[in-house]
Amino acid sequence: MIVLHGSPRRGGNSDTLADYFVKGVREAGEVEVLDFILNDMNIRSCQGCESCATSEGHRCAIDDDMQEIHAVFADANIVVWATPICTGGI
Numbered sequence: 001m002i003v004l005h006g007s008p009r010r011g012g013n014s015d016t017l018a019d020y021f022v023k024g025v026r027e028a029g030e031v032e033v034l035d036f037i038l039n040d041m042n043i044r045s046c047q048g049c050e051s052c053a054t055s056e057g058h059r060c061a062i063d064d065d066m067q068e069i070h071a072v073f074a075d076a077n078i079v080v081w082a083t084p085i086c087t088g089g090i
């Protein structure tokens with residue numbers, strides 16, 4: 001299971017909800033949990049180069065911390081997106 005922590009506030013609402021979810025899954029059985037604190041990672045935006053669609057192995061051309069996530073994302077049986085809405089009123 002991968003948990004993508006999207007908020008810059010460590011221990012905030014998103015983290016708290018994610019923690020409860022992880023706790024519940026763990027109660028149902030043994031599971032490996034990989035946490036990614038996105039705010040602490042160096043991840044650039046998609047450049048629209050389409051390397052992911054056209055290259056052999058479909059790899060992202062950007063060599064940043066996203067590669068760590070790519071390496072485990074495809075094999076994860078559960079992916080948790082724990083992120084607040086911060087659009088300013090929607």
Ligand SMILES: Cc1cc2nc3c(=O)[nH]c(=O)nc-3n(C[C@H](O)[C@H](O)[C@H](O)COP(=O)(O)O)c2cc1C
Nearest residue numbers: 007008009012013014015084085086087088089090
């Ligand atoms: C700059 C900013 C913009 C926000 N905009 C929205 C919004 O548009 N809609 C909403 O429901 N909540 C909005 N919120 C509230 C956050 O989504 C909410 O406080 C969330 O629980 C924060 O998560 P965190 O504790 O994990 O950081 C906003 C919060 C911030 C700081």
